């Protein structure tokens with residue numbers, strides 16, 4: 356497998372701008388694809404701001420920041436962005452039909468040797484790989500929010516992912532200063548399969564009157580050394596996102612242990628989604 360040097364990132368939202376940030380800072384040429392100029396500008400502004408924060412904390416120099424910014428090239432269409440890329444990382448919203456459309460186009464225009472990676476939290480890597488003509492060169496590259504800070508990259512092998520592709524992505528993740536951890540493609544991978552049932556159980560504790568949200572979180576922080584309680588974390592992730600992932604686990608395994616707590620469903624119906632709406636288990 357030839358060395359990965361040129362990268363394209365599709366989507367410059369919460370995750371995409373962080374992914375562009377870490378690639379550019381670590382010497383990769385990065386093409387950032389967005390749907391509108393204003394969205395590309397917003398992503399570039401966020402990256403600029405986050406790099407400046409690293410300069411003020413003396414983690415990088417002004418020169419390193421400038422060099423990173425210079426390596427980023429915004430694009431408004433996929434063909435031009437992926438044409439010469441060795442790796443394409445997709446970070447558009449969590450919607451199978453949208454990702455399918457994007458990977459079909461990426462597959463058509465990316466060079467034959469290019470690796471296609473998705474940052475999906477819950478969609479099957481094997482199913483996404485199957486929309487392309489290169490399932491062996493398809494992999495999950497699951498970054499965590501905020502990307503410049505969080506060390507983990509969950510590297511998810513689809514049913515047909517070639518070993519050389521896994522090795523290349525593990526190696527590339529290390530070059531980004533991350534710690535890659537391999538996993539196989541099953542619903543929720545490792546991260547959400549373990550996290551979401553815990554969050555769901557914390558919500559059941561509130562639902563059944565076992566304890567108030569603040570007390571559930573205190574138990575997990577003080578007793579289990581969690582830096583953030585499960586309900587505070589659920590609000591941060593978004594209660595709608597938690598519900599969607601629990602439904603993926605429930606549908607994927609057909610096992611009632613993953614059934615979403617009725618209180619979670621009710622809060623999502625009420626539009627209380629956590630930080631992004633100002634109210635969830637806590638108010639912001």
Ligand SMILES: NC(=O)c1ccc[n+]([C@@H]2O[C@H](COP(=O)([O-])OP(=O)(O)OC[C@H]3O[C@@H](n4cnc5c(N)ncnc54)[C@H](O)[C@@H]3O)[C@@H](O)[C@H]2O)c1
Nearest residue numbers: 366367368369370371388389390446447448449475476500
């Ligand atoms: N937010 C998280 O904490 C988190 C963590 C891990 C993984 N993920 C996964 O990462 C992916 C992205 O999530 P996010 O939170 O960054 O979403 P987001 O909504 O913040 O960003 C998505 C971006 O994609 C852009 N986009 C939409 N359609 C596009 C297209 N056709 N071409 C190019 N860009 C397009 C949007 O303009 C937007 O800027 C999802 O699959 C999500 O499950 C999210």
